[in-house]
Amino acid sequence: MSKKENTQALRGMLDYPPKDMEVRTYLRHGIELTAEKFGFKEYDLPIIEALDTFSHKTSSEILQQQAYSFEDKGGRKVLLRPEITPSLARMAAGQAKAYKRPFRWYIIGACYRYERPQKGRLREFHQLNFDILGESSVLYDVEILQLIAELFTAYGIAPHAYQIRYNHRGFAQVALRMLAKMDGAKQSIFFQMVDKKNKLSVQAFEELCHKNFSDEATRDFIKSYLEKTSVSAVTELLETLRKLLSQQLLATKPENAAIENFIKQVENFSQLRKLLGLVDFPSKPIYDPSIVRGFDYYTGLVFEVFDASGEITRSLFGGGRYDLLLAGYLPKQGDLKNGLTGVGFGMGLHIVRLFLEKLGLPLRKKIDTDGKAYLAMMVDRTNTNAKTEASSEEVLALQSFAFKVAACLRNKGYAVEIGAAASSLQKLFTQAKSRGYTLVSILGERELATKAFSLKNIASGEVKNFSLLADAKRK
Numbered sequence: 001m002s003k004k005e006n007t008q009a010l011r012g013m014l015d016y017p018p019k020d021m022e023v024r025t026y027l028r029h030g031i032e033l034t035a036e037k038f039g040f041k042e043y044d045l046p047i048i049e050a051l052d053t054f055s056h057k058t059s060s061e062i063l064q065q066q067a068y069s070f071e072d073k074g075g076r077k078v079l080l081r082p083e084i085t086p087s088l089a090r091m092a093a094g095q096a097k098a099y100k101r102p103f104r105w106y107i108i109g110a111c112y113r114y115e116r117p118q119k120g121r122l123r124e125f126h127q128l129n130f131d132i133l134g135e136s137s138v139l140y141d142v143e144i145l146q147l148i149a150e151l152f153t154a155y156g157i158a159p160h161a162y163q164i165r166y167n168h169r170g171f172a173q174v175a176l177r178m179l180a181k182m183d184g185a186k187q188s189i190f191f192q193m194v195d196k197k198n199k200l201s202v203q204a205f206e207e208l209c210h211k212n213f214s215d216e217a218t219r220d221f222i223k224s225y226l227e228k229t230s231v232s233a234v235t236e237l238l239e240t241l242r243k244l245l246s247q248q249l250l251a252t253k254p255e256n257a258a259i260e261n262f263i264k265q266v267e268n269f270s271q272l273r274k275l276l277g278l279v280d281f282p283s284k285p286i287y288d289p290s291i292v293r294g295f296d297y298y299t300g301l302v303f304e305v306f307d308a309s310g311e312i313t314r315s316l317f318g319g320g321r322y323d324l325l326l327a328g329y330l331p332k333q334g335d336l337k338n339g340l341t342g343v344g345f346g347m348g349l350h351i352v353r354l355f356l357e358k359l360g361l362p363l364r365k366k367i368d369t370d371g372k373a374y375l376a377m378m379v380d381r382t383n384t385n386a387k388t389e390a391s392s393e394e395v396l397a398l399q400s401f402a403f404k405v406a407a408c409l410r411n412k413g414y415a416v417e418i419g420a421a422a423s424s425l426q427k428l429f430t431q432a433k434s435r436g437y438t439l440v441s442i443l444g445e446r447e448l449a450t451k452a453f454s455l456k457n458i459a460s461g462e463v464k465n466f467s468l469l470a471d472a473k474r475k
Contacts, residue, residue, distance in 0.1 A: 012115075012123030014350075023363045024126070027349050028108060030154040031128055037410050038147050039372070039417030039435070040104045040130060045087045047110060051077040057086040057325060059294045066113040080112035084129040084346055085297070089325045092133050096340055100434055101134030104417070108349070120312065120351040131344030133326075135420065138272040139399050141301040141321060141343050142279055143418060146403065148305060148345065149282050150410070155352075156361045159282035162316070166303035167291040168272060169320065170265030175237065178244050178262070180221045186213075188296065190222070195294040197226075199314065226289050234273070234287055241266050265300075271392065272301060278400035280407065283308075291318075299323040301343065307355060316355055319345025371414040373455055374437035375402055376428045377421045378444045395421075401448045405441065408468060409455070414439070429458055 009015045016024060035042065051069055054062075062082050063069075069079035081087055084107060092103060107129050114123055130147060132140045145164055152162060169191075176182040176190060189212050197205050213219050228237055245266065249259045276285055285303065293302040300321035307316060323341040356363060377398050406416045417435065422428035425442070432440045438459045447453045451468040 010123075012117035014122065014124070023353055024349060026363050027155075027352060030151060031106070031108060033154055034147060034151045035106050035130070036372075036415045037150060038104070038143070039374075039415060040106045043091070043105050043107055045081070045084070045091060045107065045109065047080055047112075048072075048078050049081050049087055049090075051079050053090050054079065054082070054086050057089070057297055058083060059296070061294070062113065066115050068112045068114055082113045083111055084109065084127060085131075085295075085322065085325065085344070088129065088131060089322075089342075092340060092342075093326050101340075102140070102420075103131070103133040105133070106130045120314065120348075120354055122348075122350055126349045128347045128349065129344060131342055133340050133342045136323065136341040137420075138268065138275055138301075139418070141272055142275050142399075142403070144319065144343050144345060145276075145285055145303065146279070146281065146407075153282065155356060157356070157359065161308055161359055162283055162355075163306045163308050164281075164283060164285040164303055165288035165291050165306060166276075166285050166301060167287065167289055168265070168269040168300055169292065169298045169302050170300050171269035172289065172292065174241060174245075174262045174265050175225065178241055179225075180218055182218075189213075191292045191296075192294065194226070194290055194292050197290050228289060229287060238266065238270055268300060271396070274396055275399060278396060279403045293318060293320055295322075297322045297325045303345070307358070311358060312351075312355065316351050317345060317347035319343075371439065372437055373409050373414045373416045373439040373441060374419055374432040374435065375405060375416060375441050375443060376419045376431065377402055378423075378425075378428070378442055398443060398445075398448055401451075402443055404468060405443060405447075405453055405466075408466060408471060409441075432458065 014020075032042075054067070067079045067082050069077065072078050088105070088107070092105075095103075109127060109129075110124055111127050112124055115121060117123060130144065132144065145166070148164065149159075172191075173187055176187050182190060193205075193208055193212055196208070200208065209219055209222060213222065228234060242263075245259055245263050249256055249263070252259065273287070291302055291304050292298075293304070298320040300323065302318070302320035304315035304318035306312075321341070321343040325342065326340045353363070402418050406418055409416045417437070419428075419431055419435075422431060428442060429440065432438075438457055439455050440458055441453050441455050443453060453466055453468075455464045455466065456462070
């Protein structure tokens with residue numbers, strides 16, 4: 001009698017018969033809807049990549065222990081991609097001159113990691129990535145977090161069901177260097193250790209900390225640093241670092257690149273916190289110094305999304321800013337090296353399905369949208385000859401207003417992109433046309449003061465007026 005053939009997929013991998021494919025189609029629809037609302041374009045990549053594409057760009061654990069790597073028939077060292085971001089960096093660098101910035105791109109594709117299969121963890125998993133490349137402003141960091149909230153809203157997830165916890169890698173590095181005297185090697189050990197914190201018991205984490213840091217004063221600092229989660233504690237930490245950096249800058253040469261970069265990181269974190277405080281979120285992001293992400297390429301904002309009930313103990317997904325990932329691909333002169341900074345996130349579809357099932361939410365529902373609008377900010381439109389730049393507080397106020405306008409329009413069925421600030425109306429309309437928009441809203445001091453704005457069709461000249469105050473009264 002012949003042996004019965006196995007009908008099961010390989011361990012850690014799933015078949016998708018029609019009923020399961022319907023769920024994936026539903027998840028994809030929510031992604032496509034959100035992508036359209038935020039002005040993102042879809043792209044795709046090969047599943048097999050050169051090993052060098054991932055060397056020094058992903059965690060050593062993934063490369064050494066989890067990667068499906070092998071030599072192809074041509075003797076080249078290759079792997080099945082374990083994540084998306086390094087592949088995106090490779091492609092984006094090659095396309096740097098072919099597309100207008102910022103690149104607002106997304107992908108849904110398969111990734112592979114040889115790890116122990118468990119609930120929410122597969123060896124073949126389908127992942128979504130949203131990324132904005134080419135802009136370093138914290139505006140885009142906040143927009144990525146807003147996109148996550150919008151995606152969850154599309155799936156019917158209530159704000160109280162999830163938490164977005166964030167940190168800032170650059171700010172953390174400054175704190176570790178200035179307050180604990182940790183060099184780069186020790187910081188790397190710290191980040192790898194803290195990335196495991198939420199997966200370990202309190203005792204296991206303390207033992208790991210003792211193993212990695214023999215000095216008691218350093219261990220005491222780590223414990224104290226990870227407990228600084230309140231607004232007052234973070235504000236105090238910010239002011240302490242500002243004072244130390246100011247003193248050190250005065251004590252050294254007039255130009256000290258390292259200290260100036262530290263100051264830049266601290267102020268970037270401060271601006272991020274301020275804008276997050278001003279912008280409306282269904283579920284307000286929470287500062288958490290234990291969020292560090294395991295990948296070495298993160299340089300600024302890092303975040304993870306959690307099940308608020310705690311039933312799913314590991315993070316659902318995460319992401320952050322990676323300003324140096326493309327540096328190796330691009331020329332050292334010119335603006336390309338500095339111009340293709342990035343921020344984004346990767347989300348596994350399987351864990352999101354499990355989260356929706358846990359919440360008892362339907363997995364087969366469709367919604368549609370129409371109309372595409374481009375928002376542009378212009379500071380001090382009443383004084384176009386002004387040479388001085390607007391204060392950071394004015395810019396933050398206008399940016400937070402732009403988010404409110406975008407939310408208003410999206411709720412009315414428009415797809416919206418918040419564009420970079422423009423110095424003239426001509427440049428603004430050129431930007432909008434080059435990105436495929438005919439509906440444009442110009443946001444400046446007048447709109448901010450009146451909480452009213454207009455949407456102009458630059459092809460027909462038709463204008464529609466909106467009021468945030470009127471909308472609020474109707475609610």
